[in-house]
Amino acid sequence: MPQRDWRYPQRSEARLQGEVPLFLGAHLGKGPGRRELTPVDRVYAIGDVHGRFDLFRDLVELIRQDQAVLPPAFTRIILSGDIVDRGPDSARMIRGRMALTKVSDRFMVLKGNHEEMMERSLRGDLETFEHWLSLGGEQTLLSFGVDPALLQELVTSETLRFAVEAVGEDVIRWLERLPLTHFHDGFLFVHAGIRPGIPIHKQRSEDLLWIRRDFLDDDSTHGVIVVHGHTVVEGGPVIRHNRIGIDTGAYRTGRLTALGIESGKTWILSTALEPNAHDELANYQALWRESMARASGRVSQEQVGTDE
Template sequence: MALAPPPSVAPVRLGSVDGGLVYAIGDVHGCYDQLCGLLGRVMEDIAGRGAGRRPILIFCGDYIDRGPQSAEVLDALCWLDRRAGFELHLLKGNHEQALLDFLEMPEDGEGWLEFGGVATLASYGVAPPAADLGPQDFRRARDELLDRMPAGHLRLLQRLELIVSLGDYAFVHAGIRPGVALDRQDEDDLLWIRRDFLDAAGPHEKIIVHGHSWADARPDIGPHRIGIDTGAYQTGVLTALRLEDGGMQAIQFGAEERLS
């Protein structure tokens, strides 16, 4: 799927990735089947375009919640992390931060449960806490989750990155605070920002590739940012963006049914 800007915006600014071959992957949200299918297509693309280059895979966060197979998604990421042959970067999303907060302070976890955490608990076989049973039931759910979660999953969650810069591009989960240097961005903005970033005219210090916000099953292409969250848990479409010097192309799984 070749990318072109909507007619209402300025031409897309195509940058350099320092001669590399980069694949940025949008929000997975527990959609394990789509992840496996998309990775298969990415690997086929690498085989055809690698030309001796070591590919770089950058996941833009939100691996868990909402979809039914968060535990399996984290298993797949742990597996990828052990593979040679490519460079892997895993960014932190707001949903991963919410899970880490729940592990630290389960009594304050009701918000996480309301926006997808129940599905993550279920993927590990943990019953959600009942608010009418008080804080002790939140602690019970946290303790059961820690008992059932492989240590590798927790280690992966604890070392997620916040931002990756490569050539003319920067990769984050939600976006950046306009007007603030990339090396001075606040973590909350990188994980949570929406309208202040999405509505900003730009340009930014670099072209920003991000997830977190979506409208439909198509990437959101602007002159200074590229949104690659395509709502996999609702649309069934998971998106990767291939970047090379002066070019980009979307690779999707699930698109046949949704985008025909």
Template structure:
């Protein structure tokens, strides 16, 4: 499902794409959180313990989709806006669910579409009951104004500034994937946030290892040169991370 195609208005400015030198660096990539703060905290605690035996720079890369579906979207955003675990840097990438919220707030997406996309749980986390909006506020315009009032400007600003991709000479970190055969700098943002089949079918032809989320898997398994680490935390209670040192990786789970 591609939300960018739902509006004829001009798209927002392209998001930043970061280049990272991963030499002497331990990277922990974390899959889709979807409002599951307890699982995120449990996984971060395991990451901190795991990282104690390694020297060098340590970076946590969040792969997007922090909100919707799970019960604690607001607290997850608060958590990610706070300082990272001691001794770590943290990079948060954007996911399609963050973009959906912003499209709604900016008037590009209807409230009904956004709520059906997962926004109901997010609204509850901000203290707004989506089932009572019209009865409480009388009109659709007033209901939308109440929602915009409930979500702190600092949260909106944070979501607006999230980059779309991090890459090194061997690795790419992105929410959904990349379109094979297209240079990284020329990738369409819609693909970075939403692509599935075209990416999956050509995974063996990729020239870098791609770590992503977006599509739920029971067990993360290397497929060609891609690894999907979205284990559906809001359904399974399992949030997954991939630790990378050089060309080698190891999976960690919030439930191990």
């Protein structure tokens, strides 16, 4: 199939270290400082990357191929948070996404609980720092060039100082400014979910970043369809009438998922499962069948996996 670039001819774009998706129809130079985002017709929401730049690159290529067979449309890519930790390339994920969000509002990164832990740690919270290291923060610091031997020692304020120097103030400020939510055409994009029964504008950041069962088990209509990550569903995206979960455990399964949205229609793009993930997935088949049997209100097959 021939590769086509759906850029509008009157718009100009520029490559940025080979990582700018040229198919977004983006007008570069309108960064996150704008009070109003440029309208788009099509959105791709990507689940938790967790340092797997290799999978992110592959998924962006799948999105590019998808764009090539669809009618031209201004497009936004939204990362649903947790681009850091666990995988080997968190530094590359951060630095590349920092560059993109500075030059185009067609690329957006939402804050996840792992970005929040990283931010709080690097602002001097030693207790959070120790907790963050145990949840994948160590891999993030290694990707920024921190000496592995330093991370094997007892966590101290000196360890934290080295971490801050390695990551840099510009990264910390970028993490602090990441938005918690984004709304598009009846869909609310957020990392973890929302507190049922609470208006969107009154939601607590703690819930938006960390909520699980109170949100996942709720069947009420929220007034929007919530698109979220945070809770791993290794069998594939969860699609219900009130929410769509797109965290497919990329860091350990090799499956990174994007949800396409346009004019109320949705579709799924995913990278392929890695070979060693099939045995692990087999252990969850009984759970999936049970979950599917008791699920209600879903709009397509739902597979419920594990929480992390």
